[in-house]
Amino acid sequence: MTIARVAIIGLGLLGGSIGLAVKARAPHIATTGWDRDVSVRERASARGLVGTVCDTPEGAVADADLVILCVPVGAMGDAARAIAPGLAPDAIISDVGSSKAAVADALAAALPGACIIPAHPVAGTEQSGPEAGFATLFAGRWCILTPPEGADPAAVAALSDFWTQLGSKVELMDAAHHDLVLAVTSHIPHLIAYTIVGTASDLEDVTQSEVIKYSAGGFRDFTRIAASDPVMWRDVFLTNKGAVLEMLGRFTEDLTALQRAIRSGDGDTLFDLFTRTRAIRRAVIEQGQDDERPDFGREHGQ
Amino acid sequence: MTIARVAIIGLGLLGGSIGLAVKARAPHIATTGWDRDVSVRERASARGLVGTVCDTPEGAVADADLVILCVPVGAMGDAARAIAPGLAPDAIISDVGSSKAAVADALAAALPGACIIPAHPVAGTEQSGPEAGFATLFAGRWCILTPPEGADPAAVAALSDFWTQLGSKVELMDAAHHDLVLAVTSHIPHLIAYTIVGTASDLEDVTQSEVIKYSAGGFRDFTRIAASDPVMWRDVFLTNKGAVLEMLGRFTEDLTALQRAIRSGDGDTLFDLFTRTRAIRRAVIEQGQDDERPDFGREHGQ
Secondary structure, eight states: OOOOEEEEEOOSHHHHHHHHHHHHHOTTSEEEEEOSSHHHHHHHHHHTOSSEEOSSHHHHHTTOSEEEEOSOGGGHHHHHHHHGGGOOTTOEEEEOOSOOHHHHHHHHHHSTTSEEOOEEEOOOOSOOSTTSOOTTTTTTOEEEEOOOTTOOHHHHHHHHHHHHHTTOEEEEOOHHHHHHHHIIIIIHHHHHHHHHHHHHTTOSSSOHHHHHHTGGGTHHHHHHHTTSOHHHHHHHHHHSHHHHHHHHHHHHHHHHHHHHHHHHTOHHHHHHHHHHHHHHHHHHHHTTSSOOSGGGGOOOOO | OOOOEEEEEOOSHHHHHHHHHHHHHOTTSEEEEEOSSHHHHHHHHHHTOSSEEOSSHHHHHTTOSEEEEOSOGGGHHHHHHHHGGGOOTTOEEEEOOSOOHHHHHHHHHHSTTSEEOOEEEOOOOSOOSTTSOOTTTTTTOEEEEOOOTTOOHHHHHHHHHHHHHTTOEEEEOOHHHHHHHHIIIIIHHHHHHHHHHHHHTTOSSSOHHHHHHTGGGTHHHHHHHTTSOHHHHHHHHHHSHHHHHHHHHHHHHHHHHHHHHHHTTOHHHHHHHHHHHHHHHHHHHHTTSSOOSGGGGOOOOO
């Protein structure tokens, strides 16, 4: 099974980056694209995110071997219904959504009988829209495929090969396990960042201006994450509710224990945790998942 | 009041950066330094962090117009007692601690009658030790002075001038208000980051290896903060207990409200918060407190 033509539905950060990565690293693959927002289509066309920006979803997917839905997870069902009339019968349907069990259900309901292989490239930035994408977004990052039971192995192999060509490392995983893992490594961190930024901007005794001025003490890193796309993240929390609430429960238990340690002046408990967490950081860097330069290599003025 | 000679007690990230910044931006000021760890003294000397690394604390502070204690906040009292025998009678004693009311008390108790002007440069990285410092750490960052009531205005002006020469913007603040503001912009973010990294490394159903592999979804930013110096941060939480617990209470209330919104499928509440937090990010960047390049300008492979 050879992928010669890819249709990208949704031309924001992820869709645009896929288009640019194909152009840079797999130029033998033709790309088409569509976005429901006409302004996004125009800007995508101006940046050359895909070979051809089409006016209709059916037009974009015609003759595509692989269709990738790059829309918020809550919009997957609608996007799938919009492309249905134009799909080639043996096309692989995939996506880039951050929650997988709910997306698999939505796609299966919208496209009964289609070859559906959900996927999640674990990569992104806080920026969104057709101006945000870049060709190296996926380089060295993991892409998790969650093929449903009974999925065609040739289709899984073709999709895996596609992501490998874009520079990703590919892993297969059960959708439910994916949702639990990503609840920890992505969803809860985002929820916490959104919360603390909200809390900080809402105090009476500390002004918003003070919060911004003194943000270099740690807070500014949370503001980056809390600048992520609101629709995308609303949908993630609504579609991965079970795993998010379970992991939030664990986090809250641990936070309560630390709160108690602070209240009782138990420095050893604090020190032990603060020492243990350093090892995780080292492993993240050793495995190439972050920049080892201090402070993310931020520039430090003159 | 002219500062011609500065003594730096503690030659880690902060102390070393002060020494290097003086050398780069105010080379007319002589610097001496001391660290209680002989290996740190040797490495500081090899890197040339200060003009002279002394063998004793009294020796380091002899003839200094300004002494800056760059040790964990829980060690301020001991450091102050160690330098006491060598202090010039009119020397200004300052520090770089992240909590201020407790430090002011500790210094006043250890050095009765001395001219004490506590300070907090809101700058740092996750790295520590004498290899970690660099000359531009303070450039464009705020330095908060918390002079006690009745402090000598000439000493405050001299210290303010010193930090301005290192590239900082200086603000005066009441120590108690400082502790509340920094609880929000620095202490709680660190506590949360330490907690989630701890939680994630301690799960049964998600392995540590999975947490590390898929950390690019947001978690890795928390690992950076959670790699900060354990002794320094233990002491911050123990010495700023009241403000930290108060702010933690606000955070937990807000997190509980979001948890309820997720459980009940209330997408509007999530969307409203996620939209509001973007404005704070914009302000942080506009005011030069963070890098506007996406993803902190991280490099994205090839």
